[in-house]
Amino acid sequence: MAVTSKAKMYAQGLQFYYxxxxxxxxxxxxxxxxxxxxxxxxxxxxxxxxxxxxxxMNDLIPISRVExxxxxxxxxxxxxxxxxxxxxxxxGMVFQKPNPFPKTVFENVAYGLRVNGVKxxxxxxxxxxxxxxxxxxxDEVKDRxxxxxxxxxxxxxxxxxxxxxxxxxxxxxxxxxxxxxLDPIATQKIEELIHILxxxxxxIIVTHSMQQAARVSDVTAFFYMGRLIETGAxxxxxxxxxxxxTEDYIxxxxx
Ligand code: ADP
Ligand code: MG
Numbered sequence: 001m002a003v004t005s006k007a008k009m010y011a012q013g014l015q016f017y018y019x020x021x022x023x024x025x026x027x028x029x030x031x032x033x034x035x036x037x038x039x040x041x042x043x044x045x046x047x048x049x050x051x052x053x054x055x056x057m058n059d060l061i062p063i064s065r066v067e068x069x070x071x072x073x074x075x076x077x078x079x080x081x082x083x084x085x086x087x088x089x090x091x092g093m094v095f096q097k098p099n100p101f102p103k104t105v106f107e108n109v110a111y112g113l114r115v116n117g118v119k120x121x122x123x124x125x126x127x128x129x130x131x132x133x134x135x136x137x138x139d140e141v142k143d144r145x146x147x148x149x150x151x152x153x154x155x156x157x158x159x160x161x162x163x164x165x166x167x168x169x170x171x172x173x174x175x176x177x178x179x180x181x182l183d184p185i186a187t188q189k190i191e192e193l194i195h196i197l198x199x200x201x202x203x204i205i206v207t208h209s210m211q212q213a214a215r216v217s218d219v220t221a222f223f224y225m226g227r228l229i230e231t232g233a234x235x236x237x238x239x240x241x242x243x244x245x246t247e248d249y250i251x252x253x254x255x
Contacts, residue, residue, distance in 0.1 A: 007033075008032060008073065008171065009031040009071060009072050009202065011050075011070045014068035016067075017066075018049075023049045024226050027050060027068075031172070034199060037221060038216065039051065039204065039206045039223060040213050045223040045225055047176075051204065055077075055174060072087070072171075089168045089169075091174060092170035094165055095161070095176055098154055098161050098181065101149065105132075105144055105148075106128055108149045110128050112168040128145070128163075129142075134200075135193065136159060136192070137160060137163055141156070162178075162193065173204070176205075177208060179209075198218075210250055222243075224249070229246055230246045
């Protein structure tokens with residue numbers, strides 16, 4: 001597999017098991033810095049499982065088992081010496097359903113910094129504002145920082161979760177269907193945000209919407225039944241896929 005010097009992360013020979021069930025078969029996939037990669041494929045094909053391998057969220061599932069390598073800046077994240085908390089700081093995650101804590105807007109964003117021992121009030125305020133600006137939410141919440149995050153709209157809550165992820169200065173951002181619970185306008189805001197964020201981060205997004213994959217991603221990877229069938233530049237994947245299964249899926253013949 002060609003691993004270019006710009007590869008921020010890569011999976012090599014990745015196998016994943018839930019007990020006896022093999023959910024991922026021999027995945028090789030490279031993620032370039034400052035690119036958005038979309039993971040697509042029918043429900044149950046292993047997109048979320050694969051995404052969770054990238055910051056070891058699957059460690060929390062006791063029956064699960066991983067073989068192969070996932071590297072971040074060339075180092076295997078499954079090496080026993082790896083500090084998983086630090087890994088998850090570097091590889092942040094945003095989930096399908098917005099999941100703010102039942103705390104104020106401010107405390108949601110400050111959370112990760114506090115967990116990392118930051119106490120300086122001025123620094124916290126600075127980081128919270130910066131993160132909310134990066135998440136394109138500042139103007140909407142700057143007068144509501146002490147209100148409960150649960151009072152925000154769904155789209156605002158999702159951008160708050162993005163701000164919370166950004167506050168700890170990640171390098172890679174994993175997003176699992178981040179807009180699937182949102183209305184079209186909130187979805188558009190998230191997509192615009194992804195365009196801006198990729199200047200600074202490496203982004204890997206799971207989406208069931210092919211239109212969304214086509215709009216937001218540079219590279220698309222098509223999964224089917226736990227296997228990576230085809231990957232390539234998004235415009236080529238959606239116009240001239242090499243593989244028949246990819247073509248059938250993107251033209252809506254199954255899925
Ligand atoms: P996708 O995100 O593409 O819809 P998933 O990664 O969620 O697919 O699931 C891939 C396969 O792994 C499915 O067959 C699913 O039933 C199975 N699976 C997912 N999570 C678990 C789990 N916690 N325990 C056992 N099997 C699981
Ligand atoms: Mg999923």
